[in-house]
Amino acid sequence: MNNPVVLVIEDDVPVRNLIVTTLKTHEYRFLTAKDGAEAIMMASSHNPDVVFLDLGLPDMDGIDVIRQIRSWSNMPIIVISARSEDTDKIEALDAGADDYLTKPFSVEELLARLRVTLRRLSLINSDSAGDRSVYTNGKLTIDYAAGVACLDGEELKLTSMEYKLLCLLAKNTGKVLTHTYITQSIWGRNWDSDIASLRVFMTTLRKKIEPDRDSPKYIQTHVGIGYRMLRVD
Numbered sequence: 001m002n003n004p005v006v007l008v009i010e011d012d013v014p015v016r017n018l019i020v021t022t023l024k025t026h027e028y029r030f031l032t033a034k035d036g037a038e039a040i041m042m043a044s045s046h047n048p049d050v051v052f053l054d055l056g057l058p059d060m061d062g063i064d065v066i067r068q069i070r071s072w073s074n075m076p077i078i079v080i081s082a083r084s085e086d087t088d089k090i091e092a093l094d095a096g097a098d099d100y101l102t103k104p105f106s107v108e109e110l111l112a113r114l115r116v117t118l119r120r121l122s123l124i125n126s127d128s129a130g131d132r133s134v135y136t137n138g139k140l141t142i143d144y145a146a147g148v149a150c151l152d153g154e155e156l157k158l159t160s161m162e163y164k165l166l167c168l169l170a171k172n173t174g175k176v177l178t179h180t181y182i183t184q185s186i187w188g189r190n191w192d193s194d195i196a197s198l199r200v201f202m203t204t205l206r207k208k209i210e211p212d213r214d215s216p217k218y219i220q221t222h223v224g225i226g227y228r229m230l231r232v233d
């Protein structure tokens, strides 16, 4: 694979320069856009591997940039937001963003998010080629056809709800899933009581799959936002 191309959408010049310098130093290729209109044009004409998107753009809301790109492409979008409110992140994730960074962020954090996203991308590409029905992540395996999940070769005794939840997270490994997304996928609706139930199911699922509950390896909590299945080596 050639060095990945990252489209950086950011109107704030110092932040854009920081991102671009970081990408250059780590031998990523990059394109830049300073507003939403230019961003959409660049995304459609250059088809980048990953997009970094600032939500606060001068000409349009970043959420609308996500919606427009999602109308024709699944390219990974990592949102960069100065707004610390969780509602913006949730809205961006529900509109189809893959991940988010909150300003101010460190260069290491930026690179880590980029690596997670690229790994997810290469996995999706290899999955669609082989159309595999067994999921493997660290010591965790799920045989979708048989409906069986194992940890370290031992079959897990999961309730049907825990199994559904595990499959949903596994199929979106590397991606942050919001509470709303999860409850709608599982129950087809989103009530406050569903989010409370989700927490309970998540706790029981974790007891079964996390060897060390104090430092979970597989499922990451995003407080007030949702959960993500991490790729474990």
Ligand code: CA
Pocket (backbone or CB within 6 Å): 010, 011, 012, 054, 055, 056, 057, 058
């Ligand atoms: Ca901005």
